Amino acid sequence: MRAHRVASPNGVRDDVYYWLRDDTRSDPEVLGYLQAENEYTDAMLAPVQPLIDELYNEIVARLKQDDATVPVRYRGYWYSIRYATGQEYPIVVRRADAAHGGQAYVDRIETEDDILLDGNALASGLPFFQLGGYEVSPDNRLLAYTEDTVGRRQYRLRVKDLVTGTLLPDVIENVDGGIAWADDNRTLLYVEKDPVTLLGRRVRRHELGSVGEDPIVYEEPDESFDLSVERSKSERYLLIASESTTSSEWRYARTDDASFDFKVVVPREEDHEYQLDHLDDRFLIRTNWGALNFRIVEAPIAHAADRSRWRDVVSHDPEVFIQDFEIFRSFIAVSERSHGLMNIRVQRWGEAPFHLTADDPTYTMALGSNPELDTTRLRYIYTSLTTPGTTYEYDLTNGSRVLLKRDPVLGEFDPANYVSEFIWAPARDGERIPVSIVYRKGTPLNGTAPLYQYGYGSYGLSMEPAFSTSRLSLLDRGFVYAMAHIRGGQEMGRRWYDAGRLEHKWNTFNDFVDVTDHLVARGYCARDKVFAAGGSAGGLLMGVIANVAPDRYAALVAHVPFVDIVTTMLDTSIPLTTLEYDEWGNPNEAAAYAYMLSYSPYDNIRRQPYPAMLVTTGLWDSQVQYYEPAKWVAKLRQHDTGGRPLLLHVNLEAGHGGKSGRYEHMREVAREYGFIIALARGMRIGAAS
Incomplete structure (x- = not known):
């Protein structure tokens, strides 16, 4: 224990263990202390280790080691993630549509798929590896991806040539996991993180092969906001989202606009949250403006900020919380929560909605991967405490529901038990x-x-x-x-x-x-x-x-x-820290300080x-x-x-x-x-x- 005082505008607190903070994570004394804690835990658990080993072997034995996700069609290819026997990390693969025979799922490991990313090869020799995001260029020839080799979610951006299989020399450090391509197949938008707060601070654009500092497309002035980038599902717009805990602001520019002239959709205001996507001549916006549990509106692109032009697609319901939505050319699917459980609402444009059915007293449904607009089939995931994750495809043309895959559980598992x-x-x-x-x-x-x-x-x-x-x-x-x-x-x-x-x-x-x-x-x-x-x-x-x-x-x-x-x-x-004032309060304010202090676990430890x-x-x-x-x-x-x-x-x-x-x-x-x-x-x- 070492004396240390934590000062604030509202009081001073003693913290005799503050010395354990080492932002460099290199202090031998601190690292030695942490290692000693691990050794103590291992020693204390030694009598239980046979049980722990038994549990590990039991849990792993239920996993299908050579497993794969249901392939998803996107721009003429079927994409899937595969796991190989005994290996730790995912393998991202794809196959051209014709070669796949047009089938959405084949229940076997496809040896002839093209391997886009092998997480096991990328992780070789590293103590930690995590794949962030990956996006294929519009012409399907290049793959941009992000990776974290430390665990701090400060990703590195790389680009792979899918024709030659080689990595391009372009490497960008300290980025967010998400990325977006422009239509020229040479320009990427990415989010640069603040090295201290780790929040998204700037959106930059990188032209492949360029050197030097990338131009800034947008810089966020408010430290309580975070940034992300994406392409609209329609492939027509690049989108920049600025979001805090309780407010949002989105910007858009055409994917073929070489000037990257981003315009604001709806200017930010306190306690207004919204998200959006694009279809034809309008934006679809999930908004809590005038709707505590959110609603979905449509608005003309050029006049999206004019709320008088908003038209309800899904109206507000005080008993139903709208969580998310997915748009298609002929219908919209909505994740909505009522009475504590998640359901999916499906609605053809201009027609009455209906809900997909559930089979258990407690369950969850989630929208699956649905990257294409021009389809009448909806992928969704159903699971419950007794039902393994199940991927269904619902066809709006005939009302049929096809089970594409249920996550396998090896051994003697029977949900009826x-x-x-x-x-x-x-x-x-x-x-x-x-x-x-x-x-x-x-x-x-x-x-x-x-x-x-x-x-x-x-x-x-x-x-x-x-x-x-x-x-x-x-x-x-x-x-x-x-x-x-x-x-x-x-x-x-x-x-x-x-x-x-x-x-x-x-x-x-x-x-x-x-x-x-x-x-x-x-x-x-x-x-x-x-x-x-x-x-x-x-x-x-x-x-x-x-x-x-x-x-x-x-x-x-x-x-x-x-x-x-x-x-x-x-x-x-x-x-x-600054992102979360709307969640916990700002302790520089007296009332918030006192309230947070009333429950802070570290400050309320007592002799008992x-x-x-x-x-x-x-x-x-x-x-x-x-x-x-x-x-x-x-x-x-x-x-x-x-x-x-x-x-x-x-x-x-x-x-x-x-x-x-x-x-x-x-x-x-x-x-x-x-x-x-x-x-x-x-x-x-x-x-x-």
């Missing part, structure tokens, strides 16, 4: 919280089963009740799994998000605890065998409930937890028995800096009076998403599950149990 439920838990203020539940048939619901409860509740991100092959290892060992759809997400519409952010953030934490109490009271689980998990902002959730309700939980798992919220939000040099904990972080994390969880665990140990294991694992070669690679990630899952199962069984964990 599992039961899912969708229930409502009462919150202390009278709200009703949706909860998705799954368990294996025969699991006793008499107050004896262990529970794994998951939550997030921030940024308006809704937690989808989707299938997980790894989760079967918990269910088959008698666990009940519950996903709490707490406020801060948008499961119940925009009001659900607004009721769980800024000065309403305590609702998020109270909801989660209230769901736990309801599940215990209803007999879904044993009072002394409740385990909870969350990551990032969900790790903040874990940190708060550890302080305010430690007696409710046998153990908590906090992945990359955002636990030192006040210090981080006071420091604009930390990546993403804490649940057992497994905490993870990545040294190169760009979202939540590694030193937040490291400081938190150190301070927890200082104040804990219960003596249960408090473990920290630092991935020294990864960022926010953990280890890269298909199988390496499963090792992290196996460690988490091993930790929880061991405690549920009363097994020994290190010397602390």
